[in-house]
Amino acid sequence: MVKIPARILVVDDEVDFAEMLSLRLKEVGEIVLSVHNGQDCLKTLEEKDNIDVVILDIKMPGMDGIEVLKEIRKKFPIVEVIMLTGHGSAETAVKGLKLGAYDYLMKPADFTDLAAKLEGARKRSDEHKERIRAAELKLLLRKTGEF
Numbered sequence: 001m002v003k004i005p006a007r008i009l010v011v012d013d014e015v016d017f018a019e020m021l022s023l024r025l026k027e028v029g030e031i032v033l034s035v036h037n038g039q040d041c042l043k044t045l046e047e048k049d050n051i052d053v054v055i056l057d058i059k060m061p062g063m064d065g066i067e068v069l070k071e072i073r074k075k076f077p078i079v080e081v082i083m084l085t086g087h088g089s090a091e092t093a094v095k096g097l098k099l100g101a102y103d104y105l106m107k108p109a110d111f112t113d114l115a116a117k118l119e120g121a122r123k124r125s126d127e128h129k130e131r132i133r134a135a136e137l138k139l140l141l142r143k144t145g146e147f
């Protein structure tokens with residue numbers, strides 16, 4: 001089966017980490033963009049309306065990951081978010097999950113773990129989009145009087 005690439009946005013203020021992660025994700029066939037702060041994350045989501053999953057660092061200067069997550073949930077409710085948290089920030093992880101993040105990973109993130117969570121996030125995103133398409137189709141058919 002041909003794998004359909006996920007469109008992923010990596011957000012981390014540690015530039016080396018973000019680039020390394022992006023490279024590995026590209027190697028396994030994903031389409032990846034990376035930015036290094038919250039503002040650029042929101043700007044990118046605004047500009048590219050086809051991002052499936054955001055991998056979001058929580059600890060960033062300026063706008064932190066939790067603030068970014070809240071904005072994503074408000075403005076881009078279909079986008080799935082996987083948080084990257086540091087050790088000892090279990091409370092932040094819980095907070096993020098309650099705010100609607102799909103899942104979280106402790107840094108330094110294990111790639112196999114991340115790949116599995118990405119797969120889950122992408123699946124949820126696909127199913128959600130499929131339900132929207134089905135509802136839109138129903139609406140369209142009703143409008144045209146065929147339903």
Ligand SMILES: [Mg+2]
Nearest residue numbers: 013057059060
């Ligand atoms: Mg950071």
